[in-house]
Amino acid sequence: MTQTLDYAQELDAIARAYAASGGDPSDFHADRGGLLVVSGNRALLGRGAEGLTIESEQLSDGVRARIVAHSGAIIAEPVHLCFGMVPVRGVQRILAEFVIEEGASVRFLAHCTFPNAVEIRHIMEGTVEVGENARMEYEETHYHGETAGIETLPKMRVRVAPRGLYRSTFKLVKGAAGVVDLDYDVTVAEEGIAELYAKIYGKGDDRVKVRESINLEGRGSRGLAKSRIVVTDRASAEVLGEIVGAGPGSRGHVDCMEIIKGGKAQAVAVPLLRVVEESAKLTHEAAIGSVDKRQMETLMARGLSESEAVDVIVRGLLR
Amino acid sequence: MPALLSIEGVGLSRGGNEILAGVDLAIEPGEIHSVLGRNGTGKTSLACLVMGLSGYELTRGRILFDGKDIAGLSISDRARAGITLAWQEPPRFEGVSVFDYLSLSADGKPDRLDPREALGLVGMEPDLYLNRMLDEGLSGGERKRIELASVLAMRPRLAMLDEPDSGIDSLSIDTIDRVIRTIVKRGAAVLLITHRENLAEIADRASAMCGGRILKTGQPDEIGRFFRNHCEACAHINAPEGNGYRVVDALAFRGPNPAPSGEGGLGK
Numbered sequence A: 001m002t003q004t005l006d007y008a009q010e011l012d013a014i015a016r017a018y019a020a021s022g023g024d025p026s027d028f029h030a031d032r033g034g035l036l037v038v039s040g041n042r043a044l045l046g047r048g049a050e051g052l053t054i055e056s057e058q059l060s061d062g063v064r065a066r067i068v069a070h071s072g073a074i075i076a077e078p079v080h081l082c083f084g085m086v087p088v089r090g091v092q093r094i095l096a097e098f099v100i101e102e103g104a105s106v107r108f109l110a111h112c113t114f115p116n117a118v119e120i121r122h123i124m125e126g127t128v129e130v131g132e133n134a135r136m137e138y139e140e141t142h143y144h145g146e147t148a149g150i151e152t153l154p155k156m157r158v159r160v161a162p163r164g165l166y167r168s169t170f171k172l173v174k175g176a177a178g179v180v181d182l183d184y185d186v187t188v189a190e191e192g193i194a195e196l197y198a199k200i201y202g203k204g205d206d207r208v209k210v211r212e213s214i215n216l217e218g219r220g221s222r223g224l225a226k227s228r229i230v231v232t233d234r235a236s237a238e239v240l241g242e243i244v245g246a247g248p249g250s251r252g253h254v255d256c257m258e259i260i261k262g263g264k265a266q267a268v269a270v271p272l273l274r275v276v277e278e279s280a281k282l283t284h285e286a287a288i289g290s291v292d293k294r295q296m297e298t299l300m301a302r303g304l305s306e307s308e309a310v311d312v313i314v315r316g317l318l319r
Numbered sequence B: 001m002p003a004l005l006s007i008e009g010v011g012l013s014r015g016g017n018e019i020l021a022g023v024d025l026a027i028e029p030g031e032i033h034s035v036l037g038r039n040g041t042g043k044t045s046l047a048c049l050v051m052g053l054s055g056y057e058l059t060r061g062r063i064l065f066d067g068k069d070i071a072g073l074s075i076s077d078r079a080r081a082g083i084t085l086a087w088q089e090p091p092r093f094e095g096v097s098v099f100d101y102l103s104l105s106a107d108g109k110p111d112r113l114d115p116r117e118a119l120g121l122v123g124m125e126p127d128l129y130l131n132r133m134l135d136e137g138l139s140g141g142e143r144k145r146i147e148l149a150s151v152l153a154m155r156p157r158l159a160m161l162d163e164p165d166s167g168i169d170s171l172s173i174d175t176i177d178r179v180i181r182t183i184v185k186r187g188a189a190v191l192l193i194t195h196r197e198n199l200a201e202i203a204d205r206a207s208a209m210c211g212g213r214i215l216k217t218g219q220p221d222e223i224g225r226f227f228r229n230h231c232e233a234c235a236h237i238n239a240p241e242g243n244g245y246r247v248v249d250a251l252a253f254r255g256p257n258p259a260p261s262g263e264g265g266l267g268k
Helices: A007-020 A293-300 A306-317 B043-051 B075-081 B098-106 B115-121 B140-154 B170-185 B220-231 B247-252
Strands: A035-039 A042-047 A052-058 A062-069 A079-084 A089-100 A105-113 A119-130 A135-143 A150-160 A165-174 A179-188 A193-202 A207-216 A222-232 A236-245 A251-261 A266-275 A281-289 B005-014 B017-027 B032-036 B058-065 B083-086 B158-162 B189-194 B205-210 B213-218
Touching: A007 A035, A007 A042, A007 A079, A007 A105, A035 A052, A035 A062, A042 A052, A042 A062, A079 A089, A089 A105, A089 A135, A119 A135, A119 A165, A150 A165, A150 A193, A165 A179, A179 A193, A179 A222, A193 A207, A193 A236, A207 A222, A207 A251, A222 A236, A222 A266, A222 A306, A236 A251, A236 A281, A251 A266, A251 A306, A266 A281, A293 A306, A293 B075, B005 B043, B017 B032, B017 B043, B017 B058, B017 B213, B032 B220, B043 B058, B043 B075, B043 B083, B043 B158, B043 B189, B075 B083, B083 B140, B098 B115, B098 B140, B115 B140, B115 B170, B140 B158, B140 B170, B158 B170, B170 B189, B205 B220, B213 B220
Parallel strands: A035 A079, A062 A089, A079 A105, A089 A119, A105 A135, A119 A150, A135 A165, A150 A179, A165 A193, A179 A207, A193 A222, A207 A236, A222 A251, A236 A266, A251 A281, B032 B189, B032 B205, B083 B158, B158 B189
Antiparallel strands: A035 A042, A052 A062, B005 B017, B005 B058, B205 B213
């Protein structure tokens, strides 16, 4: 039997889930700033702001959203997005289109929350257009409860126009991760900048796969793909950080650190740099292993136990 | 007065090389004691051994803290007993703020020093630094000062400071002097490791170290002269017997000064 919640109950449930993921439910009722709250395949709340339009459409298994920051709009307040499901089973597909027009600037704080997940599939297919001299920051924090019964498939295709900036942070550090397959692809035009950050803590039987790819097409474009992954128990992680240096004078860096914390955890890091323009310069650093001994001993020399020291280091990495 | 730290005939080998070849050294409560020596003579290894870091295990001798053998104690246990070490090159912690770092140094201690006060004592403006991350945009000198502040915040009984002046501009020798005196004023002793004679001279006593041994212990000016005459131009780097040098060769290098005697001596 399927239980159907009425609007108020569902809003209340998703607000609690939002809080569990670190969000502040008072964001839902603030009288300023953009907002989109999606529970399952229903957009419960949506509001634009000056210079910002948010439209949504219900799908059978999710929501299609179009978010536009209009030309020249400097949106001071962060735009809050909440995508979640309260039931234990189901599919949520979010088709999101972000258009940040020329000279606009906007910051999104997204919370994806599935506190009761037993068998959930969360699919995010996003496209992003960052216009000339525009700026978009996107911070996405996930919370999947403690049972790991979720498959998370975020896929973003981003284009950054000349002198635009795109910065995204994907964070899943509390509770179980489940199966994560993150796939971000960014193309950067002349003097544009792309920065991709991923921070994930895998436990139990979690499986984490991260692909961050940046194509530095334009002259003087810049790219950074940085990931911090911690795996413990039997969890596994595979990180591919890929940058192509195609634009004259483009500069890119892949920085991947994966920490294995005991148990039978496994980690793979593959930095892939491809230079097709002689004046481009790409670098990478990748480290996989246990917690840095020197850091740990420094903290222990201040009186922390070994496990307390590891905890401080891991929390810092995933902060 | 019984020594706070007593190092007795201590030996250390790493990778088949003898790093410490019978070190004898005693630190009194409240004393500032500098260990002066060129790079590679075993000074840092001695501090690491006292702190109990991994890879630094005694091959002979013993280390007593407060009269108790600390051989079986972990790093954390030694720290809780009151021993700490400020590294020459502090590690970079990602995502840890200066405030958090200084707070955890003092965590759980009733007489903890407030992070704000600790920063002030190393000449840093708290409002400018407390919320900054240790891995973001801090210079080597700033990180070094924060390391000293974390030692202050911990309120140790024995603070081992490894080359505290490296990476800090020369004007800040005064700052180091002030920090050391603050640590002492709060009841701790300081083991100051340095290869700089002028820094060594702020101590109450000093020891010259070479080839994994304490060559001589005495007043800082006396040890400073000894260092100038015997060590500065000496080619001998941490190579106890068996590696082609003997410590006595190092002392003979400059010729005119008689071989030192007394505490520490020439080694065995």
